[in-house]
Amino acid sequence: MSRQNITILGSTGSIGVSTLDVIRRHPERYRAYALCAHSQVDRLFAQCQEFHPAFAVVRDAELAGDLAGRCRAAGLPTEVRHGVEALAELAAAAEVDAVMAAIVGAAGLEPTLAAARAGKRVMLANKEALVMAGELFMHAVRENDATLLPVDSEHNAIFQSLPADFARGLAACGVRRILLTASGGPFRDTPLADLRQVTPEQACAHPNWVMGRKISVDSATMMNKGLEVIEARWLFAAPPEMIQVVVHPQSVMHSAVQYADGSLLAQLGNPDMRTPIAHALAWPERIDAGVAALDLFAVGRLDFLPPAAERFPCLQLAYDALHAGGTAPAILNAANEVAVAAFLDRRLPFLGIARLNEAVLQAVPALAGDSLDDVLAADAEARRCAGEMLRQGSCA
Ligand code: NAD
Ligand code: MG
DSSP: OOEEEEEEEESSSSSHHHHHOOOOOTTTTEEEEEEEEEEOOHHHHHHHHOOOSSSSEEEHHHHHHHHHHHHHHTTTOOEEEEEEHHHHHHOOOOOOOOEOOOOOGGGGHHHHHHHHHHEEEEEEEEEEEEHHHHHHHHHHHHHOEEEEEEEEHHHHHHHSOOTTTTTGTTGTTEEEEEEEEEETTTTTTGGGGGGGGGHHHHOOSSSOOOOHHHHHHHHTTTTTHHHHHHHHHHHHHHOOGGGGEEEEEEEEHHHEEEEETTTTEHHHHHHHHHHHHHHHHHHHHHOOSSSOOOHHHHHHHOOOOOOTTOHHHHHHHHHHHHHHOHHHHHHHHHHHHHHHHHHHHSSSSSHHHHHHHHHHHSOOOOSOOOHHHHHHHHHHHHHHHHHHHHTTTTTT
């Protein structure tokens, strides 16, 4: 078998680094073809030194000049490019076999869509892309014969627990329900009154997973689970009422599928993203991910609880956006990106995230359309509205 060329969108992030760790273990199978980052040039240069990619991409011409100079001085074969067009081109290039979509937020949409349109194997971590443009994205996957493999641990678990031909319809496959597990994040048991004062540092200290800052905050508000409900709706063509969120503090059962005959199939493992990454890279084969075997005796017990609605209002907002349809999920996603950035910047209290999300979802009218232009217009209008509300301090 010839080596597969992999483009990593977001190579310097948490998922990107874990992806390179799996690739490092299988040099005979995978080659890092293009490594794309935003502004972390030091880390990207270190990755270029180790993996000798054909291309590296950074945000702008100045950073590209800096990186290109260092690559030249080190005698590396890497050509350095910059900007969003370069991301889309390297996601779609003829030499590329598979694309790891691991940019955080709306910025990942266009290059991930370019990979789907080019019929690539798309390994999807960037859930925001699917939340924003689910219909459009799934259409591009089908029309261009792309292979879409979920990397989000829950969706990867669901994928593994479904029959191979689930695309013919969940009901036809005897599926009754999807059980989407959630750890409950760092504030699962924090007294509600104390949530007013929590800091970005506390919100980013996830009990089970080490992740980027945006998804860590999303886990603390459970907006992450809301985004994942929308993600599951599109990935598996699942009606929202078929998707049930289950709080499972140990993060060992990564999600499950219930069938008509009473069977419940689940995927379990240690909470380490290298497992779903290796699954997506090798599927339908299995490769070593560098992850220790799950020790059930050490785990001892698994707990399951219903999510507390008053503690996690963002979860309901996601169901509301799904019911509203059209561009409503894109509006919610954009509001949340602004809200999380403001919280991390200490310009918005933790509880203000849900308030801002709700206010923007109500204020910005959702369009019924789902073209890329509609989605990008809704995203821009929701950001503008959220920025205005932040300035007025109406959600503080
Ligand atoms: P991160 O913040 O650690 O990394 C983000 C990466 O995206 C970095 O490489 C950064 O350089 C790049 N990036 C950011 N903005 C960019 C832009 N405008 N243009 C180009 N590149 C840009 O985030 P992460 O935790 O690795 O998460 C990445 C994605 O994967 C998110 O969508 C997240 O929801 C999803 N995800 C992450 C995990 C996890 O365990 N970290 C689990 C499931 C899903
Ligand atoms: Mg997840």
